[in-house]
Amino acid sequence: MKNDPLTGLRGVVALYVMIGHYMMCMKDGRSIRPAFVMPVFYLLSGYCLTLGYGKGTLNLRAYFQNRVASIMPLYWLTNFVGIFSRMSEIPGVFLGYGVVPVTITTVLGINSWLFVYDPYFPVPFEPHTWTINTFIFFYVVFPLLLPRLKTLSDKAVSSLIIILYYVQFLPMIYICEGRGEATNGLLKMVTQSPIIRLPVFIIGMLGGIQTLRWQEDPDFQDPNEDRTLFHDIFPWGLFSFSSANDKTVDKERSRFLWKIKTDFAFFLLFFKFVHISQNFSLFNLPSPKISFYVDRYAQMSYIYIMLNLIMGLSRAPDSSIPKWILSMWPFQKVGAASFCIYMSHFHGRVLYFDYVIKSQRFSGMTEVLAFSLGMVILAYLIHTLVETPLRNLLRFKKPKQISHA
Numbered sequence: 001m002k003n004d005p006l007t008g009l010r011g012v013v014a015l016y017v018m019i020g021h022y023m024m025c026m027k028d029g030r031s032i033r034p035a036f037v038m039p040v041f042y043l044l045s046g047y048c049l050t051l052g053y054g055k056g057t058l059n060l061r062a063y064f065q066n067r068v069a070s071i072m073p074l075y076w077l078t079n080f081v082g083i084f085s086r087m088s089e090i091p092g093v094f095l096g097y098g099v100v101p102v103t104i105t106t107v108l109g110i111n112s113w114l115f116v117y118d119p120y121f122p123v124p125f126e127p128h129t130w131t132i133n134t135f136i137f138f139y140v141v142f143p144l145l146l147p148r149l150k151t152l153s154d155k156a157v158s159s160l161i162i163i164l165y166y167v168q169f170l171p172m173i174y175i176c177e178g179r180g181e182a183t184n185g186l187l188k189m190v191t192q193s194p195i196i197r198l199p200v201f202i203i204g205m206l207g208g209i210q211t212l213r214w215q216e217d218p219d220f221q222d223p224n225e226d227r228t229l230f231h232d233i234f235p236w237g238l239f240s241f242s243s244a245n246d247k248t249v250d251k252e253r254s255r256f257l258w259k260i261k262t263d264f265a266f267f268l269l270f271f272k273f274v275h276i277s278q279n280f281s282l283f284n285l286p287s288p289k290i291s292f293y294v295d296r297y298a299q300m301s302y303i304y305i306m307l308n309l310i311m312g313l314s315r316a317p318d319s320s321i322p323k324w325i326l327s328m329w330p331f332q333k334v335g336a337a338s339f340c341i342y343m344s345h346f347h348g349r350v351l352y353f354d355y356v357i358k359s360q361r362f363s364g365m366t367e368v369l370a371f372s373l374g375m376v377i378l379a380y381l382i383h384t385l386v387e388t389p390l391r392n393l394l395r396f397k398k399p400k401q402i403s404h405a
Contacts, residue, residue, distance in 0.1 A: 004335075005313040006048060008326030011335030013040045018345040018375065022368045025349065027361045035191060038131065039168075039200045040306055045135060046204025047211075047310050049142055054150065054212050058143055062396035067139045069394035071339070072109070074387055075132045078343045079106055082126030097122055109136045112192045119189035128346045130192050137194035138201045149205055154213065154220065161206045164199040165304050171196050200303060207307050211314050214254070222254075259320045262312025265305045266322035334376060337383035341375065344382060348375045 020034030053063060105111045106124040112133035114121045123130045152160065171190040190196055213220045313323055325331070334341070352371065353360050362368050 004332075005323045005326035006044065006310065007335035007338075008328065008331030009310070009313065009335070010041075010044055010338045011331050011333075011341075012326070013037050013044075014338035014341045015334060015372070015376070018341055019368060019372050021345065022349065022362060022372060023365075025353075025360070025362055026365070026368060027363060036302075038191075039197065039303060041131070042134075042138070042197060042200040043204040043207070043303070043306060043310060045138060046142075046201040046206075047208040047307075048204075049139075050146065050205045050208025051212060051314070053142075054146065054208060055216075058146060059396075060143060063143060064139075065394070065396040069391050069396075071132055071135060073390040073394070074339065074343050075109060075129055076107070077386075078129055078347070079125040081347055082124075082129075109133050112194055113137055115189045115193040116195050119186060119193075123192075126346065129343070131342070134192065134194040134197060138198070141198070142205075145202065145205060149202070149209055152209075154210075154222075157206050157209055158222070161203055161210075161304075161307070164203050164206075168197075168199040168203070168303060203303065203307060204310070207311050211311050214315060218251070255315060255317050258312045258315040259317055261308050262316040262320045262322055265309040265312060268305055269302060269309060333380060337376070337380040337387075340379040340383040340387055344379050345375050348378065 016032070016037050017034040020032045020037075023030045023032055024034075102111075102122050102125075105114070105121075109124075109132055111121065111124050112130045124133065149157070210222060214222060309322065312320065313326065316323055318324065348371075362371070
């Protein structure tokens, strides 16, 4: 398959975040909780980086140069534009910390690194670019983590995925509770600190290591492959993998199993986010308290399901439904421009409110969708005319071989 379904998935997530943020600005204040899907970007980043750099020895110069080329030009440009589009808000950004410290941390992209020590430290000039601060942290620790994670056995990799899955529940519980506004220091630290969100990134890396071994080792047996679909919702069995290695590996059977797991994960996630967006109770149990916690688990448990979907897009045959859908032309185009969609969608909203409709609210869902379509088109133009040329200019290029003949 020529198109990459992971690119399509990235595009779907970017659209969800953008539309979710715009819906929060509707007159009725509706929310589909875009913060819930932000960890998908962390999963995808850890997974794709491991697939790209997990073979052989990591060239640190090429790695860091390519990371800088991928995100920093647009990050700096977005914050520069943010100074002018949010001119009246800039003095409040500094919050008594001073112009110089906040400017330095914004340029270096390390604001969110400090939240675990001081959750009230200001975000960058353009607030939503805190996400890039988090990715920069992940990119810095990736070369330190990769060689150590690659030494783990198959059993240890599977066990660590499940352990970290439950570890990341702690911040997700607080986010689900939604205690306080965005100015709440603890909520800000839990949602934006890269140290606290690191387990999700590592889960993505471990999924990438499993996929590399599945692709390269004809004898590799995924310990979780033969488990029931219920395991995708409620992972269990950290160390009970003794029977897995006794089975003869059949790649065709493995691909068939991953097709089932991938299709199941796709439809389960679709239903889950409809459930979140409609904000209804999934379970009506006799005890309201039990019903509440079961319902919250249903909202928070998507990380492991999403990991199975991501791995399945690499392992399942082309006949897999989500692989077919996400490889379609529209999702590929949106996915290619997903970074630009995320980086530009706040600017577009601010300028639209201030200079076009002279209001701080969208009138309804029709206006949100129409404006979102316009922002996707604008983001794709930025991707084509600005982002791609800058990336190609700054990316690491292998030295040409000089012939001595």
